[in-house]
Amino acid sequence: MPVEVGEKAEAREYGPLTTRMFVRYAGASGDFNPMHYDDPLARAAGYPSVFSQGMHSAALLASFAADWLGAENVRRFAVRFREQVWPDDVLTCSGEITAVSQNESGCLVTAELSATRQTGGIAVSAIADFLLPLFR
Amino acid sequence: MTSPVGTRGADYEMVVERGKIAEFAAAMQSRNPAYAGPDAVVPPTFLISSALWAPDGAAVEHGFDRRRLLHGEQEFIFHGPPPRAGQTLRVSEQIVDRYEKPGKKGGLMRFAVVVTEYRGEDGALIAEARKTLIETAPRAGAS
Numbered sequence: 001m002p003v004e005v006g007e008k009a010e011a012r013e014y015g016p017l018t019t020r021m022f023v024r025y026a027g028a029s030g031d032f033n034p035m036h037y038d039d040p041l042a043r044a045a046g047y048p049s050v051f052s053q054g055m056h057s058a059a060l061l062a063s064f065a066a067d068w069l070g071a072e073n074v075r076r077f078a079v080r081f082r083e084q085v086w087p088d089d090v091l092t093c094s095g096e097i098t099a100v101s102q103n104e105s106g107c108l109v110t111a112e113l114s115a116t117r118q119t120g121g122i123a124v125s126a127i128a129d130f131l132l133p134l135f136r
Numbered sequence: 137m138t139s140p141v142g143t144r145g146a147d148y149e150m151v152v153e154r155g156k157i158a159e160f161a162a163a164m165q166s167r168n169p170a171y172a173g174p175d176a177v178v179p180p181t182f183l184i185s186s187a188l189w190a191p192d193g194a195a196v197e198h199g200f201d202r203r204r205l206l207h208g209e210q211e212f213i214f215h216g217p218p219p220r221a222g223q224t225l226r227v228s229e230q231i232v233d234r235y236e237k238p239g240k241k242g243g244l245m246r247f248a249v250v251v252t253e254y255r256g257e258d259g260a261l262i263a264e265a266r267k268t269l270i271e272t273a274p275r276a277g278a279s
Contacts, residue, residue, distance in 0.1 A: 029184055029185050055181060055184055074212075078211035081207055081208060
């Protein structure tokens with residue numbers, strides 16, 4: 001487990017993403033905006049195709065972060081949406097520890113995370129706090 | 137209709153369900169065992185699915201033009217360990233801030249911050265979700 005500033009997670013790729021994945025996220029989350037699965041409607045609205053829910057990309061980045069620092073340890077996960085994500089995109093998730101502080105309840109770790117498209121553009125970035133148990 | 141700052145929607149119940157956690161974990165391409173079993177923990181962004189439990193009248197009205205609406209930021213704060221399957225939460229949302237900024241191409245961008253509170257059956261605040269919505273500036277010449 002990382003506990004030092006500057007430590008990095010091993011990067012992980014998600015994708016190529018598919019409309020089927022967007023549909024699955026719609027059902028799981030309850031976000032049924034049709035722009036994410038109805039291709040004729042998305043094109044009629046001027047988009048080149050359907051596109052991912054921002055919260056879907058955020059969920060993939062959260063998945064990555066929780067696998068790294070522990071799902072039950074999460075205390076804060078703050079996401080900024082930056083670029084749209086399209087079918088066939090591959091997102092590479094990465095993260096780095098930027099702050100560590102110890103107190104009686106554990107070791108509070110802050111990480112900066114990002115999900116980057118194959119173009120190099122950042123789709124979503126996040127700052128997360130995880131409280132790691134002291135005795136491991 | 138546009139809700140002013142301080143407006144709170146009707147509160148409602150959300151039962152944290154093992155099957156829903158498993159469905160959400162699959163959608164986030166996770167095989168983490170923490171999301172499986174009778175005391176599965178919720179994933180970091182899972183509480184967004186409280187929308188599925190919200191009755192009419194629970195949502196506050198941002199009042200923005202949907203064609204110019206962007207989801208700018210989303211934050212989840214846990215005031216202790218994240219909830220687990222079997223817990224019942226009381227959920228309510230509130231508009232906590234509104235502000236404006238000049239758009240890059242003129243006009244005004246409008247912002248609204250909506251905080252959703254998740255409380256335990258004893259009333260203790262367990263988690264909060266903080267959503268920043270943006271209405272982009274109208275295009276010049278558009279009505």
